[in-house]
Amino acid sequence: MDENWEVECFGFDYGSKHSTYELPAAKRIASYYGVPFSIIDLTEIGRHLSSNLLKSGGPIPEGHYKAENMKLTVVPCRNIIFLSILAGIAESKKADIIAIGIHQGDHAIYPDCRLEFFRQMDRAIRLGTDGKVSLYAPFLSTDKTGIVKWGLQHGVPYRLTRTCYKDQPEPCGKCGSCVERLEAFEKNGAKDKTD
Amino acid sequence: MDENWEVECFGFDYGSKHSTYELPAAKRIASYYGVPFSIIDLTEIGRHLSSNLLKSGGPIPEGHYKAENMKLTVVPCRNIIFLSILAGIAESKKADIIAIGIHQGDHAIYPDCRLEFFRQMDRAIRLGTDGKVSLYAPFLSTDKTGIVKWGLQHGVPYRLTRTCYKDQPEPCGKCGSCVERLEAFEKNGAKDKTD
Numbered sequence: 001m002d003e004n005w006e007v008e009c010f011g012f013d014y015g016s017k018h019s020t021y022e023l024p025a026a027k028r029i030a031s032y033y034g035v036p037f038s039i040i041d042l043t044e045i046g047r048h049l050s051s052n053l054l055k056s057g058g059p060i061p062e063g064h065y066k067a068e069n070m071k072l073t074v075v076p077c078r079n080i081i082f083l084s085i086l087a088g089i090a091e092s093k094k095a096d097i098i099a100i101g102i103h104q105g106d107h108a109i110y111p112d113c114r115l116e117f118f119r120q121m122d123r124a125i126r127l128g129t130d131g132k133v134s135l136y137a138p139f140l141s142t143d144k145t146g147i148v149k150w151g152l153q154h155g156v157p158y159r160l161t162r163t164c165y166k167d168q169p170e171p172c173g174k175c176g177s178c179v180e181r182l183e184a185f186e187k188n189g190a191k192d193k194t195d
Numbered sequence: 196m197d198e199n200w201e202v203e204c205f206g207f208d209y210g211s212k213h214s215t216y217e218l219p220a221a222k223r224i225a226s227y228y229g230v231p232f233s234i235i236d237l238t239e240i241g242r243h244l245s246s247n248l249l250k251s252g253g254p255i256p257e258g259h260y261k262a263e264n265m266k267l268t269v270v271p272c273r274n275i276i277f278l279s280i281l282a283g284i285a286e287s288k289k290a291d292i293i294a295i296g297i298h299q300g301d302h303a304i305y306p307d308c309r310l311e312f313f314r315q316m317d318r319a320i321r322l323g324t325d326g327k328v329s330l331y332a333p334f335l336s337t338d339k340t341g342i343v344k345w346g347l348q349h350g351v352p353y354r355l356t357r358t359c360y361k362d363q364p365e366p367c368g369k370c371g372s373c374v375e376r377l378e379a380f381e382k383n384g385a386k387d388k389t390d
Contacts, residue, residue, distance in 0.1 A: 049283050088275070128306050
């Protein structure tokens with residue numbers, strides 16, 4: 001938005017445990033920045049996928065993001081599916097760039113967040129749209145500490161955000177996603193003002 | 196199936212004009228071969244896409260497949276979306292190969308049917324699934340004439356199939372898809388036994 005791009009946001013309801021809290025948070029943030037926000041219902045597709053992140057799966061593991069048990073939270077091909085659908089929408093609306101917030105902290109356990117995957121997916125989408133649409137992942141080479149730093153410098157309203165993987169109103173502070181958020185604020189010497 | 200693979204079929208309802216006839220035909224064929232068949236409802240996603248192939252779009256153009264006006268039938272990123280969703284389902288079910296029937300006759304107007312696109316998409320999916328899932332397009336290097344030839348040799352029940360793009364029970368014989376089918380049978384010196 002600082003560079004005067006015309007921005008439109010999309011959220012996906014794929015049946016995750018935290019969708020009840022994540023999607024309204026995404027909507028609040030889009031509204032704070034005054035950009036359109038739509039939710040795309042993928043719950044029917046989500047029923048064919050298996051992951052502990054989903055309502056249909058087992059419990060959310062606790063501990064550090066990089067731990068082996070966090071692999072239970074992988075939703076197979078989630079980002080591939082998101083990017084593909086957004087590519088179709090972008091081409092239909094004559095938008096030329098799709099941005100996604102994948103980052104380095106995800107790389108250890110989520111294969112569809114890694115640089116090499118992202119480069120190939122970008123090439124596939126450029127070819128599949130005759131060069132009309134390409135991908136952008138501004139945080140691909142940084143981790144949550146770098147993201148929080150950037151966000152604090154740019155006045156991101158962190159109090160409106162939601163990170164926890166669990167299906168409960170208050171963030172648990174124990175799942176990999178919460179643990180990394182807390183670490184990121186601490187390493188920036190900042191206080192996380194969310195509840 | 197000749198090679199004893201365990202096969203499961205999926206069809207997508209993305210709001211195309213011909214879905215009323217195409218999806219029951221797909222179901223008949225899966226049933227003929229005794230393999231499971233599921234329809235995945237993408238009509239909500241289809242509402243964000245623009246194409247004359249969709250119920251929401253203008254009329255289906257008539258003429259030859261390679262003609263400029265057939266570009267109106269491109270559904271942006273349709274195959275990228277299909278392959279991505281199937282990759283997630285395959286990984287969840289521990290299946291390792293996704294097959295799709297894209298072919299050379301599509302290449303002129305559909306960018307997401309071309310060899311170069313397909314190779315990149317295969318790489319993206321291999322990387323995004325940590326090497327667990329890959330793509331297979333047995334007809335990528337042949338056209339409908341070659342496909343019909345192969346099908347006649349292998350006893351494909353062509354009378355159960357449906358090709359037309361239009362929203363009418365009888366195939367129109369005039370849209371690009373019908374024209375190429377008729378040509379393919381003719382070039383094989385065979386009679387198309389569909390209605």
